[in-house]
Amino acid sequence: MVDAAVLGAGSWGTTFAKALADGGAETVLWARRPEAAREIDESRRNTRYLPGITLPASLHATSDVREALADASQVYLAVPSQQLRQLLREHGGAVRDDAPVVSLMKGVEAGTRLRMSEVIAEELQIDAGRIAVVSGPNLALEIAQEHPTAAVVASSSPMTAREVAKRARNDYFHSFINTDVIGTEFGGVLKNLVALAIGIVDGVGYGENTKASIITRGLAEVTDFAVAHGAEPQTMSGLAGLGDLIATCGSPLSRNFTAGRLLGMGYSRTDVIARMEQVAEGLASVDPVAQLAAAKGVRMPILEQVRLVLDGAMDPRDIAPHLTTDDEPIEE
Numbered sequence: 001m002v003d004a005a006v007l008g009a010g011s012w013g014t015t016f017a018k019a020l021a022d023g024g025a026e027t028v029l030w031a032r033r034p035e036a037a038r039e040i041d042e043s044r045r046n047t048r049y050l051p052g053i054t055l056p057a058s059l060h061a062t063s064d065v066r067e068a069l070a071d072a073s074q075v076y077l078a079v080p081s082q083q084l085r086q087l088l089r090e091h092g093g094a095v096r097d098d099a100p101v102v103s104l105m106k107g108v109e110a111g112t113r114l115r116m117s118e119v120i121a122e123e124l125q126i127d128a129g130r131i132a133v134v135s136g137p138n139l140a141l142e143i144a145q146e147h148p149t150a151a152v153v154a155s156s157s158p159m160t161a162r163e164v165a166k167r168a169r170n171d172y173f174h175s176f177i178n179t180d181v182i183g184t185e186f187g188g189v190l191k192n193l194v195a196l197a198i199g200i201v202d203g204v205g206y207g208e209n210t211k212a213s214i215i216t217r218g219l220a221e222v223t224d225f226a227v228a229h230g231a232e233p234q235t236m237s238g239l240a241g242l243g244d245l246i247a248t249c250g251s252p253l254s255r256n257f258t259a260g261r262l263l264g265m266g267y268s269r270t271d272v273i274a275r276m277e278q279v280a281e282g283l284a285s286v287d288p289v290a291q292l293a294a295a296k297g298v299r300m301p302i303l304e305q306v307r308l309v310l311d312g313a314m315d316p317r318d319i320a321p322h323l324t325t326d327d328e329p330i331e332e
């Protein structure tokens, strides 16, 4: 029996597994590629995703997903959002009946527009109270370097949130709890879209006023969207909302910021996707989030402009913290 299994040995799965192990949890990390599992186990390194980081000796890695799941009293999922359903469909049967299942992911499924906790509930057919999500200002490399950081664990069951938060903490990583799964998940999804916008204006060469305007109006947009879908407004001013916006929009470590920057420099969507070596979830979330917003009648001008730039229908230099077609001043 191990305390935790983490599925996905990219930058976040590996970092989170390290954080769990550093907090004293006996942890197993599943890597799809056997050579990646071997490198982690034998050299204590994941050079492709976390260069320069030495992983704890107590962290075990495997490329056998069923072995990882069979003995785990908690399960953490950290694969790209578009890949989750297939993974659970193939191997979800190996999850123990009593294990909480925790999403570390920040995307929505493109075809269904579902959040990751909803995909988990559908595929594993488990009660919502066994599902938790973790979000917050959590740039993986900084946490792997043990910079002090906070996150929030959300579950409709306060007991599950507490159980997960007690495991997912150590000297440099602290987990708060809440019961607003919708707000916590959407905070993580939507900040990626604002980070794309910030990257675009950075790539164009605009300065801090432009960025602060977009972040502030972006937070209003994100809050309107999330609340329309059932989130608590205060979640959006917490770690999973404002906290993650600040971290992601302000750091070249962010893959969404980086993807936006390339768009702002004039690369096309296809070129950007080809150049990204890690997942930038925002690229796949733009369309489903726009569809969800339209269904609820939520106005999202910044998201719309990102979409137009991605589609090659707007010059990145024209992106602004408002719709350029607004003739009448509107209330802040």
Ligand SMILES: NC(=O)C1=CN([C@@H]2O[C@H](COP(=O)(O)OP(=O)(O)OC[C@H]3O[C@@H](n4cnc5c(N)ncnc54)[C@H](O)[C@@H]3O)[C@@H](O)[C@H]2O)C=CC1
Binding pocket: 008, 009, 010, 011, 012, 013, 032, 049, 078, 079, 080, 081, 083, 087, 104, 105, 106, 107, 138, 139, 140, 141, 277, 278, 279, 281
């Ligand atoms: N890296 C970060 O700073 C943070 C990332 N996240 C979220 O964590 C999730 C995972 O992202 P990262 O680890 O950063 O991505 P990544 O690009 O660094 O790694 C993705 C991992 O998933 C694996 N993978 C790809 N397709 C797969 C499949 N079909 N089945 C199984 N494994 C597959 C890849 O081999 C790789 O190990 C994303 O939703 C991201 O938004 C959340 C917080 C922080």
Ligand SMILES: O=C(CO)COP(=O)(O)O
Binding pocket: 106, 136, 137, 138, 139, 140, 192, 195, 244, 247, 248, 253, 254, 255, 256, 257, 279, 280, 281
């Ligand atoms: O979620 C993150 C920070 O909280 C990581 O952001 P990126 O996916 O843009 O790198």
